Amino acid sequence: MTHIRKAVFPVAGMGTRFLPATKSIPKEMLPLIDRPLIQYAVDEARAAGIEEFIFVTAAGKGALEDYFDTAAALEQRLQQNGKTAALAALERTRMPEGTLSFVRQNTPRGLGHAVGLAKRLVGNEPFAVLLPDDVIRAPHGALAQMVAAHRETRGHMVATMDVPREQTSSYGILDVASEKGRLAHARGLVEKPRPDIAPSTQAIVGRYILEPSIFGRLANLGPGAGGELQLTDAINADLPDVGVNGYRFEGERFDCGSVQGFVQATVAFVMDRPELRDAFCMFMADRTAPLRNVA
Ligand code: UTP
Secondary structure, three states: OOOOOEEEEEOOOOOHHHOOHHHOOOHHHOEEOOEEHHHHHHHHHHHOOOOEEEEEEOOOOHHHHHHOOOOHHHHHHHHHOOOHHHHHHHHOOOOOOOOEEEEEOOOOOOHHHHHHOOHHHHOOOOEEEEOOOEEEEOOOOHHHHHHHHHHHHOOEEEEEEEOOHHHHHHOEEEEEEEEEOOEEEEEEEEEOOOOOOOOOOEEEEEEEEEOOOHHHHHHOOOOOHHHOOOHHHHHHHHOOOOOEEEEEOOOEEEEOOOHHHHHHHHHHHHHOOHHHHHHHHHHHHHHHHHHHHHO
8 A cells, every 4th residue: 555645636736837738728728749738747646646636726627527427427428429439538537436635726826836725735754746747758657666765765755857958047956965776866847947056967847755744844934936826945944854855756748838848748659659650650751751851
């Protein structure tokens, strides 16, 4: 049995990088091939043994709640028409009754603020945070890898990946004190450092396992970068009392909060689907041939 039972999904962001698509639908409902982003995150959490799913939502995010609800009329129609494949596709969206909770963030005051709003629902136990924008393609779910490592380390844990040094200013970066295998014990987290002063090239991506002490830090947090309440600031504040480890997960992360990352993720996941791959490769070969000839 896992010692991490609850996961928080902060989904209250405005998704401005995807406007106008996100004007009337939540970013987390954008489909990567045929599944919305939120489904990838929930599947990863389930694979890690999560039993309770807490969504921090905002105005205009109602489609997310409906997505995980039963669609009785639709299912009945599919059944009557013998559409078994379509019915099976709905299976993934089925969540045991009572396992989903929604808490509302009225104003987008930052990721730290959003996570802090889950305090009452999380209670006094370690919990996971998954940012659905960060889609991770991995042989074994990234969160499951972290949960296994956290069983030994305890304390706060952040997922990390190596980035080229010239990109450090786009990420939170780990200040590494010592390393052992995939684990890096951190001296601190540095928000978006310039490449020449970045303490490492281990970037933090959207998976966290946090001890409940984080809620006290979040409650006392002042505005950080961009005037928002930053989760990394709260983790840093807790660092002297509760250790922080980075976990370099096995897998590939796509930033689906950006259009470029979303397109790349689509291609990567198409290549994993035998029924789509061959036709896609032929199409791309055809499309890119003129470019290759120019080169
Ligand atoms: P982002 O920085 O990607 O912000 O948030 P965003 O608003 O979603 O997207 P852009 O930049 O406007 O395109 C990172 C994560 O934190 C959540 C987001 O939903 C996303 O999962 N978040 C951010 C909140 O839940 N509340 C906030 O106030 C800010």
